[in-house]
Amino acid sequence: MNPQDSSDFNRRDFLKGTSLATLMAAMGGVPLRAEDAKPAADAPKKASSPPVNCAVIGCGLRGREILNTLAVMPNAPVVAVCDHYAPFLNRAKTAAPKAEGYGDYKKLLANQAVQAVLIATPTHQHREITEAALQAGKHVYLEAPLAHSLDDARAIARAAQAALKSNFQAGLQMRSDPQRHFLLQFIRSGAAGKAVSARAQWHKKESWRRAAPSPEREQELNWRLSSATSNGLIAEVGLHQLDVLGWFLKARPVAVTGFGGVLHWSDGRDVPDTIQAVFEFPGGTLLSYDATLANSFDADYEMIYGTDSAVMIRANKAWMFKEVDSPLLGWEVYARKDEFYKETGIALVANATKIVAQGDKPVEDAPYANTSLSYALEAFISNTYVVLSGVEDFVASFNPNDTAALKEYLAGLAKSKLPAAGWPEGYEATVIAIKANEAILKKQRITFEKEWFQV
């Protein structure tokens, strides 16, 4: 196919198609997809920016997920890994064979070859490591929630704000996900009408308890199950979903009421295995959240209910469910449709829009097939390079001690960065989750106070 004829592709494909299936598909409405504007197939996949030497601190499940994601990126060599628990460190070294192993993160931070650190330790250990990493001049990707307590979260946000020469990214990976950015525009444009309520859930049947060879290690490994170290489901899981919904609604909740308890996994834990929370937004919009470790029905998704349609988001897919009296948007006539019991979901395919087909942005072979973590890490590496090259260029040309001018120069580079959560988003999401957990444990309504959000 001649790529220049791309606009003609569907029609020609249809004319060439001889099978009944093609005919049926064409008559039923052709989904608008990114394939319409595929770039030349022989175009090599290039790194989006020059390499940045990475180190991962905390090599449990999440840390190894990060390692595996970095491993397939062309510009994120992992030069060091750290975990004080030897078996985890060994597994990390298998995932990153060229990396130097450290039992002590301070020694890792002293390694000058390390430019960026990705911190995936238990939440309550974030503060000390993050502060030290920023102090050592490293760029930091910190898993969300930022911290276990408000004080720690604020200290981290302050350190990130003060570290002018470091790129800090909070692990709110959805903020880098192109599917979410597409939906953000769709929802903010008012295409679903006025949002009156929202809902999200996360259902899984699993204990969260993990086995370990010794009682000490068992306790350490299961930090999520103790309220002394964990804010439970709302913080460790819900925070990501709540952040996306608040972002879409362009609002911060004014109050939260919560409930929860240990209803199934009565193994001595004091962190609820089943929770519900209702968030009140300005103007009265309600967001209800429920999560459980005792039932897996319908897994996890987020919903926004608008006066014209409801939008359902499941991982990298989304659908719109229209009201009968809603205005015709046009494109939905041709869009793919999926049946959900008695409802018809119109697929919200990000690349179906004209903007992408015109080549304003690179078109993926399989749109948004990557995990949101991989988009977040791609943004982290790319943005880190923007900051570090910006600092290098500035220092090489001007007075390096002119911090005000450097700050202004770096701020001017913001447009060259890929979308990602910074410390303000990370801090706000963490505050909301911490307070929501407080409401859940106390079975109370808590009004969010302005000063909690001030860094």
Place this chain on the structure above:
Amino acid sequence: MKLKTFSVPVVALLLAGSLTAQTMTRYEAQPGSKMKIEGTSTVHDWTVESGIIGGSVEVDAAFPAEPDAKAAPGKVNVRVQTALPVRSLKSGTKAMDDVMHEAMKMTAHPKIEYRLTEMTLKEPASGPVLNFETKGELTLAGATNTISMPVTVDRSEKGKLKFRGTTSVKMTSFGIKPPAPSLGLGLIRTGDDVKLTFEWKTALPAKTL
């Protein structure tokens, strides 16, 4: 004998005088400078910008750097050496930055450099802004061309010189093929002519002020 005794201090004076004339005052590049490259394409005009123009300018004592200094038209003794990192040129979209940086052969030639070879004051120095005609060597993507352009020097702030200028160059004269990115399916082609506009702030080093 008389002549000889008289001539020693005169020679010394002359020497001292010429030494002073040869002593150059150095102004260093300051943040807040701006380089803008504007071009065209088959779909829309484009602009890339950088806030980094490094380097320095050296002027001799005769140069009317002071806000109220006088000078007659003619050649001035000025040395200018500047450099701009190609990667600091930004368009506002990453995809376009990549296309531009590749076209400018950034990996092999990470800097754009300019060296002034001739600078002539066009009219008697008066007022805060002086008008010059300049010649210099511009090195871009590894190719060097001599370019001429009018340059103004704003001397209104004491201890600071602000240079402004605009010139047009052809990408092909620097061996750059006007990009037609594969992203645009070959339909987007950039024009050969680009306009360079700069505002370069320099100042005496802090300690000499």
